[in-house]
Amino acid sequence: MNQATKASARDAGPASSYVDTENGLVDRTIFSDEAIYHRELERIFARAWNFMCHESQVKEAGDFFLTRIGEDQVIVTRDKKGAVNVLLNSCRHRGNTLCRAEQGKARSFMCPYHGWNYGLDGKLVGVPGYEEFYRGGLDRDEWGLGHAAQVDSYKGFIFATMDPDAPGLLEYLGETGRVGLDIAAKDENIEVLPGIQKNRIGCNWKLAVDNLFDWYHPTISHASSDRSDFFPLQDTLYQMNQMVMLGDYGHAIAGPFVKPEGEDAASDVENTYGTQPIMPHPNIFPNLWIALNGTQLSLRLPRGPFETEIWWFTLVQKDLPAEERRKTQLFATHFFGPGGLLEQDDGENWAHSTRATKGIANRRYPLHYAMGKGKDKVVDSPLGHKRVETVVNEHGQLWTYKAWAEWMDADSWDELKQNHTPAPTGRI
Amino acid sequence: MRAAIGKEVTNTLRDMELEARMRMQYEVEQFLYNEAALLDDRKFQDWIDLLTDDIHYWMPIRRTMNANQLNEEFTKPGDMAYFDDDKEVLKYRIARLDTGYAWAEQPPSRTRHLITNVRITNFEEKEIDVESNFHLYRSRLDTEEDSWFGKRCDRLRRVGSDLKIARRHIYLDQTVLLSTNLSSLF
Ligand code: FES
Ligand SMILES: [Fe+2]
Numbered sequence: 001m002n003q004a005t006k007a008s009a010r011d012a013g014p015a016s017s018y019v020d021t022e023n024g025l026v027d028r029t030i031f032s033d034e035a036i037y038h039r040e041l042e043r044i045f046a047r048a049w050n051f052m053c054h055e056s057q058v059k060e061a062g063d064f065f066l067t068r069i070g071e072d073q074v075i076v077t078r079d080k081k082g083a084v085n086v087l088l089n090s091c092r093h094r095g096n097t098l099c100r101a102e103q104g105k106a107r108s109f110m111c112p113y114h115g116w117n118y119g120l121d122g123k124l125v126g127v128p129g130y131e132e133f134y135r136g137g138l139d140r141d142e143w144g145l146g147h148a149a150q151v152d153s154y155k156g157f158i159f160a161t162m163d164p165d166a167p168g169l170l171e172y173l174g175e176t177g178r179v180g181l182d183i184a185a186k187d188e189n190i191e192v193l194p195g196i197q198k199n200r201i202g203c204n205w206k207l208a209v210d211n212l213f214d215w216y217h218p219t220i221s222h223a224s225s226d227r228s229d230f231f232p233l234q235d236t237l238y239q240m241n242q243m244v245m246l247g248d249y250g251h252a253i254a255g256p257f258v259k260p261e262g263e264d265a266a267s268d269v270e271n272t273y274g275t276q277p278i279m280p281h282p283n284i285f286p287n288l289w290i291a292l293n294g295t296q297l298s299l300r301l302p303r304g305p306f307e308t309e310i311w312w313f314t315l316v317q318k319d320l321p322a323e324e325r326r327k328t329q330l331f332a333t334h335f336f337g338p339g340g341l342l343e344q345d346d347g348e349n350w351a352h353s354t355r356a357t358k359g360i361a362n363r364r365y366p367l368h369y370a371m372g373k374g375k376d377k378v379v380d381s382p383l384g385h386k387r388v389e390t391v392v393n394e395h396g397q398l399w400t401y402k403a404w405a406e407w408m409d410a411d412s413w414d415e416l417k418q419n420h421t422p423a424p425t426g427r428i
Numbered sequence: 429m430r431a432a433i434g435k436e437v438t439n440t441l442r443d444m445e446l447e448a449r450m451r452m453q454y455e456v457e458q459f460l461y462n463e464a465a466l467l468d469d470r471k472f473q474d475w476i477d478l479l480t481d482d483i484h485y486w487m488p489i490r491r492t493m494n495a496n497q498l499n500e501e502f503t504k505p506g507d508m509a510y511f512d513d514d515k516e517v518l519k520y521r522i523a524r525l526d527t528g529y530a531w532a533e534q535p536p537s538r539t540r541h542l543i544t545n546v547r548i549t550n551f552e553e554k555e556i557d558v559e560s561n562f563h564l565y566r567s568r569l570d571t572e573e574d575s576w577f578g579k580r581c582d583r584l585r586r587v588g589s590d591l592k593i594a595r596r597h598i599y600l601d602q603t604v605l606l607s608t609n610l611s612s613l614f
Contacts, residue, residue, distance in 0.1 A: 101494040102603065195489040195508030199605035223529035230520040309604065314508050326506060334517055339487070339510045339610035341520060345531040347608040 015039075015408030019401045024370025024394070026401050028357035031204040036408075037305040044286050044407050045070030047416075049152075049159040049172045051288040051299060052076045052086060054313065056156070056191035062105045062120060067311075068301050069162055074148070075099050075109070076158065079120035084153070086160040087122040088146035098145075122147050154178070155185035165413035173284065176247025176423065179385065180282025183294035190315045193329055197312040197337040203350035204357070205287060205302040206404070208310065211346060212281045212289040212298075213254040213396030215242060216371065221349060222342050230334075230341050236262030243278060243381075244388040244395045247423050249416075250285030250403025254396035283396075285403060296332055306354060310347075312337050369398045377427045386423060395428060438550045449548075456558055456584065457546050459591045464541035467613055472522040475613070479515055480585055480594040487511040487598040487614065502599065510610055511598065521613070532611035537568040539612050555594065556584045566612055574607045576600060580614065 015036070018027035030036050046069065053065045058078040065076045066089065073089040075098070089099050091111040098109040098118065108125060110117040117126030122145035127138060148160035152169040159169055166172065173181065184190075201208065211217065218233050219226065226233045237256040245253040258277040282290045289298040297313040314332045316325050336343040356362045372393030381387050388395060402421060410416035441449065466475040479485075487510040488503040503509060513521070524530040542563040550557035559581050566574040583595035598614045 100492065101497070102492045104494050104497045104500075106494075193508050195491075195503035197489060197508060197510060198603070199607060199609070201608050220529075221531065224524040224527040224531070227527040227529060228520055228523035230524065312508075329506065329508060330512055333509055333512045337508075337510060338605055338607065341517075341524060344609040344611045348532055351608060 015405040019405040020366065021398065021402050024368065024373045024398050025366040026369055027366050028363050030404075031207060031354055031357040032305050034305060037302070039408055040302070041070040043410070044404070045302070046072075046162045047166065047407070047413065048163075048286055049150075049161045049166060049169055049284075050286075051284065051297070052151075052158040052160050054156055054190075054192045054315070055084075055153060055158060057103070058084060058158075060105075062107060063103075064099065064106055064120075065103045066099060066101070067299075069148070069160065070302065072162075073097070074160070076160075077106075077120045081121075083121065084151055084158055085121050086148035086151050086158075087118070090146070091116055091118075092124070092143045092145065116143075118145050154181055155188050156190065157181055157185070163413055167413070167417065172249065174248045174251060174423070175385065176245045176253060176282070177251040177284050179245065180251060180253050180280075180284055180290050183280060183282070184290050184297065184315055186294065186317060189318050191318050193314040193316055195314070197310075199310055199338040200303065201308050201310060201347040201351055202306055203308050203347070203354040204305055205300045205308040206400075207350040207353050208300045208308050209283060209287055209289070210369075210397040210400055211350060212283055212291070213244075213252060213394070213400070215239070215254065215256055215281075216392050216394070217349075221345050224345065225342050235259065237279060240391045242390055242392055243280070244376075244390070244393065245282075245385060246378075246388075246395065246399045246428075249420060250400055250407070251283065252285075252396040252399050253280050253282040254393075255280035256392075281396075283400065285400070286407075291336060292332060295328060296336060298336070308350075310338075369394045369401065373398065374427065378425050386425060388428065437547070441548060441551050444551075452551070452556065453546070453548060455591070456548060456556060459584065460543050460546060460558070460560060460582075463593070464543050467541055468539050470536060472525060472613075476515075476519060476522055478593055479518065480587065480592045481515055483513075483515050483518070483594055483596070485511055485513040485518055485596050485598075487600065487610075490600055490603050492603045510600075510605075511614075530611070532609050535569070537566045537572075537612065539567075540565045541614075554586045556586075556591075558582045558584060562614065564612060564614055566607075572608075574612075576602070576607070576612075576614070578614075 018030045050069045052067055053076055057065050058076055061078055061080045063078045067074060067076060075087045075089045077085045077087065079085055089097055091098055091113065093116050094113055096111055096113040098111050108117050108119050115128040116124060119125045124140045124143045127140060149162055149164040150166060151160045154169055154173060222233060225231045236259055238259060241257040243255055255278050258279050263277050279293060287300040291298050295315055299311040301309040301311065303309050316328050334341055372390060372395055376388045376390045378386050378388055406420045407416060410419060463478055489508055489510060490502055493501050525533055543560050545561040547559045548556055549559055559579060561579050564576040578598060578600040581597040582593055584591045585594040
């Protein structure tokens with residue numbers, strides 16, 4: 001293919017024209033084009049099941065947690081009937097932000113502008129001057145908060161979608177998504193440790209996401225960690241012995257098998273992966289990375305094409321002895337998050353990859369995602385899961401971009417259901 | 429409700445002669461300024477030597493909370509944090525830089541620590557509690573800039589004739605960190 005002319009000859013077109021799955025090439029335009037970004041908000045984030053928070057974060061009636069679905073801020077609440085609601089954090093009167101605290105407890109949400117007051121379930125329950133000023137001209141029942149079309153949880157992890165036509169959460173997750181979440185859910189007796197780390201990186205969200213499948217980068221990106229003996233990557237993980245699971249709608253898992261020396265760092269996943277210890281990195285499409293063997297969740301929230309907010313949730317088993325709990329917390333703090341000894345070195349790479357996608361000349365040169373392409377085949381795991389067993393590869397990344405293009409080009413959930421590529425079998 | 433940081437000046441301190449207080453204030457300020465200079469001059473090994481072996485270097489997570497829940501503004505010890513380090517981990521942070529592969533600091537950032545509002549809040553035989561405000565400015569590569577403001581609650585300990593840092597608790601003013609990472613020391 002003539003790489004130098006491909007992108008420049010085209011101003012727009014279907015998303016699939018930006019992802020060359022035959023050759024494993026991705027056009028850089030998709031990381032910086034404003035129109036593509038807005039389409040992502042509409043066709044990916046407003047359509048997908050987005051991770052909201054864990055049930056332990058909204059345990060009691062009145063508990064709330066603020067997050068986002070695309071660029072729309074939502075309040076996750078537990079109402080008095082015990083139901084979880086996902087409400088748009090914008091007053092129906094003039095659109096003002098209702099809730100400004102990132103989490104907490106509330107009886108209702110009163111708008112600081114004119115005082116419209118909404119219940120924990122989003123119903124409009126109070127309007128100043130309802131009789132005197134509106135004089136019967138406002139039907140409160142019609143003016144409750146906007147809300148998610150569907151809210152559901154899988155083993156305590158709450159998800160929401162803005163699309164009424166989305167399939168149910170279980171169907172959406174499919175086998176790969178469920179296996180991915182299972183390592184975090186453990187025996188379901190878990191809770192989120194207080195404190196969500198939040199920071200902003202000047203990168204496109206997709207470049208943060210594709211890094212989670214990337215077992216090519218640790219020996220270089222995290223060499224300082226290896227060489228200072230903080231975490232001896234080379235002694236812990238097999239580069240030549242890796243596993244990849246690819247699922248419908250873009251979910252994927254990629255990870256190395258772990259050497260006997262590193263078994264402490266491996267996931268306790270006999271139930272989900274078979275017997276050989278492994279360090280799996282699942283992504284629940286589009287933006288939820290299950291990290292550190294299910295001890296952490298890293299959510300990548302888009303804040304424009306050039307900005308991503310990274311949120312780290314840390315999970316612990318409720319009945320863990322204090323000492324073990326402390327160990328888990330310290331490990332997570334030292335490893336990941338903006339101050340983490342490993343994670344520190346990632347962000348700048350993604351920011352600089354993003355930066356270069358703005359250049360007109362650079363856009364003529366697509367990015368290379370072809371490692372291992374055509375060299376592997378899907379086999380059955382000891383537990384009967386379809387997976388690839390191979391060396392370091394880029395199957396997870398390319399799968400993500402292939403799915404991305406399918407989401408972007410589908411006009412509706414119906415179309416996506418029909419036209420998406422099912423999890424592969426045979427050679428990939 | 430008062431957040432669990434910051435202390436009023438104690439009686440022991442109030443009873444001290446003004447001159448003795450001034451002498452202590454001077455010594456503590458000079459110590460903090462010299463420490464800041466070591467960090468800005470990238471003399472990290474010398475900086476490590478200013479820490480006691482039992483140092484707790486901690487930056488809790490701050491959250492935007494409503495006024496009635498301000499007691500939950502900062503995460504508590506044992507909750508998640510941005511830094512929760514003992515000396516061993518701090519040594520790894522420094523050792524990392526020496527490998528030449530610590531990409532967040534390669535090329536190294538330029539930092540400037542401005543330490544102000546230094547207040548001695550407690551004083552016991554061998555230990556001095558000090559609060560200070562800081563502005564840590566980081567200039568990185570061509571155009572990257574970070575500005576971290578906040579407050580540090582330090583416990584300094586007299587070891588021989590020197591002062592050492594036995595505790596540093598760092599309270600940032602941002603809730604969502606507007607930075608790619610925290611590869612600088614506070
Ligand atoms: S904008 Fe909310 S009450 Fe007017
Ligand atoms: Fe990494």
